Amino acid sequence: MPRRIDAPLRKPDANLRRNENVVRRPTLAIDVGTSGSSAVLVTSERDILVEDPHAGGSVWPTSVAYDGTSPRVGAAAEGFGRVHPDKHLGRLKQFLGEPGKLVLGEGSFTAAELAGWLLAEMREQAERVGGVEATRAVITVPASYRAGDPRRDALLEAAARAGFTTVELLYEPLATVEAPIIGGSFAIGDLGLVIDFGAGSTTAALISVLKNGTVELLGHDERTECSGAEIDRLIMTELLARAGRTWSDYTRHSDDPAQRMRTARSRRALEDRARAMKHQLSVHPSAIELIGPDEVPVELTAGELTKIIAPSLLKSVDSFRAMLNTRGVRMTELAAVVLSGGGSRLPITEDVVTDTFHRPVRHTVDQQRAAAEGAARFARSIERRHVRARVATDKETPLRWDLPGGHATDLEWQLEPGARFGASDALAVARLDDGSLWELRPGRTGTLVRTHAATGANINSGDWLVTVELDIRPFR
Numbered sequence: 001m002p003r004r005i006d007a008p009l010r011k012p013d014a015n016l017r018r019n020e021n022v023v024r025r026p027t028l029a030i031d032v033g034t035s036g037s038s039a040v041l042v043t044s045e046r047d048i049l050v051e052d053p054h055a056g057g058s059v060w061p062t063s064v065a066y067d068g069t070s071p072r073v074g075a076a077a078e079g080f081g082r083v084h085p086d087k088h089l090g091r092l093k094q095f096l097g098e099p100g101k102l103v104l105g106e107g108s109f110t111a112a113e114l115a116g117w118l119l120a121e122m123r124e125q126a127e128r129v130g131g132v133e134a135t136r137a138v139i140t141v142p143a144s145y146r147a148g149d150p151r152r153d154a155l156l157e158a159a160a161r162a163g164f165t166t167v168e169l170l171y172e173p174l175a176t177v178e179a180p181i182i183g184g185s186f187a188i189g190d191l192g193l194v195i196d197f198g199a200g201s202t203t204a205a206l207i208s209v210l211k212n213g214t215v216e217l218l219g220h221d222e223r224t225e226c227s228g229a230e231i232d233r234l235i236m237t238e239l240l241a242r243a244g245r246t247w248s249d250y251t252r253h254s255d256d257p258a259q260r261m262r263t264a265r266s267r268r269a270l271e272d273r274a275r276a277m278k279h280q281l282s283v284h285p286s287a288i289e290l291i292g293p294d295e296v297p298v299e300l301t302a303g304e305l306t307k308i309i310a311p312s313l314l315k316s317v318d319s320f321r322a323m324l325n326t327r328g329v330r331m332t333e334l335a336a337v338v339l340s341g342g343g344s345r346l347p348i349t350e351d352v353v354t355d356t357f358h359r360p361v362r363h364t365v366d367q368q369r370a371a372a373e374g375a376a377r378f379a380r381s382i383e384r385r386h387v388r389a390r391v392a393t394d395k396e397t398p399l400r401w402d403l404p405g406g407h408a409t410d411l412e413w414q415l416e417p418g419a420r421f422g423a424s425d426a427l428a429v430a431r432l433d434d435g436s437l438w439e440l441r442p443g444r445t446g447t448l449v450r451t452h453a454a455t456g457a458n459i460n461s462g463d464w465l466v467t468v469e470l471d472i473r474p475f476r
C-alpha cells in the first residue's frame with residue numbers, strides 16, 4: 001500500500017541532515033526555462049531570490065538582444081525586442097545544442113554564447129544583492145538532457161562563459177520535488193508523478209523517494225502538443241478567425257525590410273495578446289482583447305479555451321499514462337501527482353489529471369519558480385554528495401611501476417580480469433618516449449582482479465594501474 005503524500009516524513013537520518021545547511025561556497029541555483037528563468041542565491045545564512053533588475057520580477061524572460069555594441073538579457077531584451085524584433089531572440093533554450101550561429105542584428109553568436117550572457121547577468125545581479133562572490137551554480141535541465149546530450153554541453157559552456165567555475169546539473173523534475181509543495185511533499189518510499197506544464201513542453205516524470213531521502217528519476221515522457229507556446233498558437237488561430245484575419249497576414253514574406261519588421265511586430269503583439277488572454281482565463285470566466293490592425297474586439301470565455309486545449313491535453317496525459325504502463329507502475333501505486341509549471345495555473349490541467357490518474361493532486365507553491373527553489377534546496381545538500389574511499393582488502397594488492405623516464409604512452413593490457421599470471425608474464429605493455437615498448441611484469445604469481453587505466457592511456461611512474469590477488473601476499 002503506497003504511503004499517503006501527507007504522511008509525515010520519517011525522522012531524518014542524523015548523519016545525512018547534520019550538514020544540510022553548510023554551504024561552503026555561495027551557490028546560484030538556476031532554472032533555465034523556455035519562456036522564463038529564475039535564480040536563487042544560496043548562502044549559509046539564507047536563500048535570496050535574484051530578480052531581473054529591469055522588470056523587478058522574479059522570472060527573467062529567457063531572451064537576449066544585441067543592440068550592436070552590448071548584450072541585453074531578460075526583461076531588457078524583451079523591451080528592446082518589441083522595437084527591434086530582428087535584434088532579439090526569445091525562447092533561447094530551444095536553440096541550445098544546435099550547431100551554427102544565430103543572427104542578432106549585426107552580430108552572430110552561438111546559442112551557448114547567448115545563454116552565457118543571461119547566466120552572466122544573473123550571476124552579477126546575485127553578487128550585487130548577496131554581497132558575495134558566486135562562482136558555483138546548480139542548473140536544472142529537462143529530464144531528456146541525458147549524459148552526452150549536446151544541449152547539456154551548451155549549458156555547461158554557457159555557465160563557464162558566465163564565470164561559474166563549479167557547475168552541477170539537476171533534472172528539472174527532481175528539483176521540483178524538492179520545492180515547496182502545497183500540502184507537503186512526498187515521503188520516503190513514495191512513488192510519485194511530477195507533471196510540469198512549461199512553455200516549451202509538458203513533461204511527466206516518475207520519481208521515487210529512496211530510504212536515504214534522495215529522489216530517483218525512474219522515467220519520463222515529454223510532449224509538446226500542449227506546451228504553453230502551442231496553446232498560445234491555438235489561441236492565436238482562434239482569435240484571428242474571430243477577427244476575420246488569417247495567419248498569412250502574419251507570416252507573409254516581403255522583400256521590404258520595413259514591411260518585414262511591421263509583420264514581425266504585429267505577430268509579436270498578437271502573441272502577447274493571446275498569452276495575456278490565456279493568463280486571464282486561468283482566473284476569470286472571460287477575457288477580451290483588440291485583435292489585428294483594425295483592432296477588432298474579440299472575447300473568449302474560459303469554457304471556449306477549455307474546448308480549444310482539451311484534445312491536446314488529453315493526448316499528452318494519455319501518453320503519460322502509457323509511460324507508467326511501460327514502467328510497470330499501476331496508478332494506485334502513485335502517492336500523488338504534483339503539478340508545476342506556469343501552464344498548471346489553468347484549472348483544466350488539474351481536472352484532466354484527476355480524471356485520468358484518480359490520485360491526489362498537489363501543486364507547487366510557486367509554479368514558475370519551483371524548479372529554482374528546489375535547486376536551491378539541492379545546493380544545500382552538497383555535503384551528501386560525496387563518497388569515501390574504500391581501502392584495499394587483505395586479498396587485494398594494487399601494483400605500480402617505476403618507468404624509465406617517468407612516463408609512458410599507449411598502455412595495452414595483455415590479460416583480462418580473472419586471468420592467472422606468472423611472475424614474469426607481461427600484464428601490460430607501454431611505449432616510452434624513445435618509441436620502445438616495455439613490459440609491465442608483476443614479479444609474483446597471482447590473478448588479475450581489475451585494471452584502473454584504459455587501453456591507450458598515458459601513464460606515469462607510481463600510478464596504481466591494476467589490482468591483483470597475489471598467491472603469496474607480501475608482508476605488510
Ligand SMILES: Nc1ncnc2c1ncn2[C@@H]1O[C@H](COP(=O)(O)OP(=O)(O)OP(=O)(O)O)[C@@H](O)[C@H]1O
Nearest residue numbers: 033034035036198199200201228282341342343345
Ligand atoms: N496564469 C496562467 N495561465 C495559463 N498559463 C500560464 C499562466 N501563467 C503562466 N502561464 C504559461 O506558463 C508558461 C511558462 O511557464 P514556465 O515558466 O513553467 O515554463 P518554462 O520553464 O519557461 O518552460 P519549460 O519548462 O518548458 O522550459 C508560459 O507558456 C505561460 O504563458
Ligand SMILES: [Mg+2]
Nearest residue numbers: 033034198341
Ligand atoms: Mg520550466
